Amino acid sequence: MRIVLLPGLHGTDDLFAEFVAAAPVDATVDMVSYPTEEPMSYADHVEFARQRLPATGPYVVLGESFSGPVSVLLADSRPIGLCGIILVNTFITSPAWSGLQRLPWERLMARRLTKLTAAHYLTGRRHASHFLEPIREASLRSSPQVKAARLRAVLSVDVREAFKRLGVPVLYLRGSKDRLVRKRSLATVKAVRPGTEVVLLPGPHLVLQVLPHESWRAIRRFAESACSG
Numbered sequence: 770m771r772i773v774l775l776p777g778l779h780g781t782d783d784l785f786a787e788f789v790a791a792a793p794v795d796a797t798v799d800m801v802s803y804p805t806e807e808p809m810s811y812a813d814h815v816e817f818a819r820q821r822l823p824a825t826g827p828y829v830v831l832g833e834s835f836s837g838p839v840s841v842l843l844a845d846s847r848p849i850g851l852c853g854i855i856l857v858n859t860f861i862t863s864p865a866w867s868g869l870q871r872l873p874w875e876r877l878m879a880r881r882l883t884k885l886t887a888a889h890y891l892t893g894r895r896h897a898s899h900f901l902e903p904i905r906e907a908s909l910r911s912s913p914q915v916k917a918a919r920l921r922a923v924l925s926v927d928v929r930e931a932f933k934r935l936g937v938p939v940l941y942l943r944g945s946k947d948r949l950v951r952k953r954s955l956a957t958v959k960a961v962r963p964g965t966e967v968v969l970l971p972g973p974h975l976v977l978q979v980l981p982h983e984s985w986r987a988i989r990r991f992a993e994s995a996c997s998g
Contacts, residue, residue: 770992771797771828772855775818775836778919780805783907784900784978791981793989799823805911808918811926815842826850827996831988833857833977834950835919838928845931853995855940855988858947858974860954861961862927870924874917882908890949893973900978929961939965940991942984944976966991 770793774785782800789798801821803814818839822830827850832840837859844854882905888897891904908916932939941958958965968987972980 770795770989770996771799771823771826772988772992773799773801773818773822773828773830775801775830775832775839776803777834777836778916778923779904779907780835780911780915780919781907783910784903784975786903788977788981788984791985793985796985796989799828803911805915808915809922810918811838811842811922814839814922815846818843819846819848822848823850827852829853829855829988829992829995831855831857832859834859834974835923837861838926841928841932841935844935844937845928847936851937853938853940853991854935855942855991856958857942857977857984858944858950860923860926860950860957861929861932862954862957863924864950864954865924867924870921874920875913878913878916878920881905891974892979893946896973896975896979900975904975929957932958933961935962938991938995940987940995941965941967942976942987943967943969944972944974944980945969946972947974947976949974 780803782802785800792798801818830840837856840854884897884901887901887904888894892900943955970976970980970983977984
């Protein structure tokens with residue numbers, strides 16, 4: 770089983786450390802980190818990720834949060850060897866009001882993440898202390914301008930048409946306690962592609978990090994099925 774991991778808004782592979790450490794012994798895991806100083810569009814992120822895909826298959830691509838649309842657009846280009854995609858607490862259209870693009874995100878993204886914010890939106894109260902410093906460190910790797918550009922891309926994204934015509938199976942992995950990406954994003958996924966497989970886990974937005982073993986069970990079963998042909 771080979772899996773390519775695409776990160777959330779922070780853009781680095783830092784937060785995948787504990788998840789990768791829990792991987793099955795027969796899993797090959799490739800992690801992608803996006804550029805930290807160059808503001809990029811979704812199209813730019815897709816091209817950057819495409820250049821880092823395995824040369825041969827079979828493999829699956831996992832897009833966490835911000836990277837869900839990247840995974841969809843990659844799959845729509847039908848790269849050799851890709852046999853499925855996994856969407857984790859993510860979206861195929863903007864998960865919030867597009868008018869929020871006008872907020873001063875560069876200034877807001879320069880603020881230090883608090884434990885309260887991490888607990889509410891990302892980790893849940895029980896795991897906030899454990900993950901707060903890794904989240905802060907990962908976030909600081911990308912400039913406020915880069916994170917602002919990613920957030921504005923999220924607020925204008927719409928990959929429904931690409932998602933509808935995908936030729937590979939899709940797993941949507943959702944943390945039932947996610948307070949950042951709401952259930953309506955999953956409802957849109959199911960409306961566009963009713964055959965999408967959905968697995969619910971009792972975790973927060975960072976469900977891979979908080980529930981790595983449970984996440985791997987769902988991922989392994991999907992990957993083996995998707996790539997068996």
